[in-house]
Amino acid sequence: xxxxxxxxxxxxxxxxxxxxxxxxxxxxxxxxxxxxxxxxxxxxxxxxxxxxxxxxxxxxxxxxxxxxxxxxxxxxxxxxxxxxxxxxxxxxxxxxxxxxxxxxxxxxxxxxxxxxxxxxxxxxxxxxxxxxxxxxxxxxxxxxxxxxxxxxxxxxxxxxxxxxxxxxxxxxxxxxxxxxxxxxxxxxxxxxxxxxxxxxxxxxxxxxxxxxxxxxxxxxxxxxxxxxxxxxxxxxxxxxxxxxxxxxxxxx
Numbered sequence: 336x337x338x339x340x341x342x343x344x345x346x347x348x349x350x351x352x353x354x355x356x357x358x359x360x361x362x363x364x365x366x367x368x369x370x371x372x373x374x375x376x377x378x379x380x381x382x383x384x385x386x387x388x389x390x391x392x393x394x395x396x397x398x399x400x401x402x403x404x405x406x407x408x409x410x411x412x413x414x415x416x417x418x419x420x421x422x423x424x425x426x427x428x429x430x431x432x433x434x435x436x437x438x439x440x441x442x443x444x445x446x447x448x449x450x451x452x453x454x455x456x457x458x459x460x461x462x463x464x465x466x467x468x469x470x471x472x473x474x475x476x477x478x479x480x481x482x483x484x485x486x487x488x489x490x491x492x493x494x495x496x497x498x499x500x501x502x503x504x505x506x507x508x509x510x511x512x513x514x515x516x517x518x519x520x521x522x523x524x525x526x527x528x529x530x531x532x533x534x535x536x537x538x539x540x541x542x543x544x545x546x547x548x549x550x551x552x553x554x555x556x557x558x559x560x561x562x563x564x565x566x567x568x569x570x571x572x573x574x575x576x577x578x579x580x581x582x583x584x585x586x587x
Contacts, residue, residue: 380496547579
């Protein structure tokens with residue numbers, strides 16, 4: 336794997352992420368309440384695109400075992416420091432996609448939270464309102480695994496969270512088994528990626544869908560809806576909503 340040199344701006348950005356994602360007690364409590372509706376003690380959760388590990392910490396506070404994937408050295412180092420003595424956290428410094436091997440990761444060194452393996456994501460962000468000034472100025476080669484491979488090695492998770500900046504459909508393409516709860520991030524600059532994710536999920540099992548906007552830690556719809564209604568909801572969102580997470584809930 337290629338080394339990446341982080342400028343002072345990245346250190347500042349990671350410090351900001353730590354304050355935002357780990358330093359707000361009210362946010363932590365809201366996250367725990369939210370994920371507590373999906374996870375119970377002893378469950379297994381996958382966090383694909385863990386960044387600085389705020390979801391990892393929440394899942395552990397709920398008593399779940401966690402497998403976290405984070406390919407960027409800086410954020411991975413933070414997760415390792417926070418959870419280094421926790422035997423129920425497995426950190427894998429790799430990306431996740433539709434193949435085993437390696438992949439190019441484009442690093443935004445002053446805003447590493449939007450680093451991505453998707454050239455299409457960078458293209459969609461370029462010139463888009465709200466994305467001004469974002470520059471992906473470094474590239475590294477990182478290991479790549481698949482969800483099927485992770486399940487084979489670690490077991491079937493109760494919750495699978497995917498947040499990989501426009502690469503979500505590629506991640507789901509490496510999954511052939513239904514997982515009880517799957518969340519994937521969407522952005523309003525790439526609604527087609529969300530549509531592709533929904534199409535993949537429909538091949539895996541009888542899912543119903545809900546959505547959380549931004550970092551609200553709450554579901555917007557009063558009850559889960561079918562795939563057509565979810566697609567219509569996402570298409571109708573104003574551009575300014577920017578991002579959120581779709582929750583696919585397997586029906587029994």
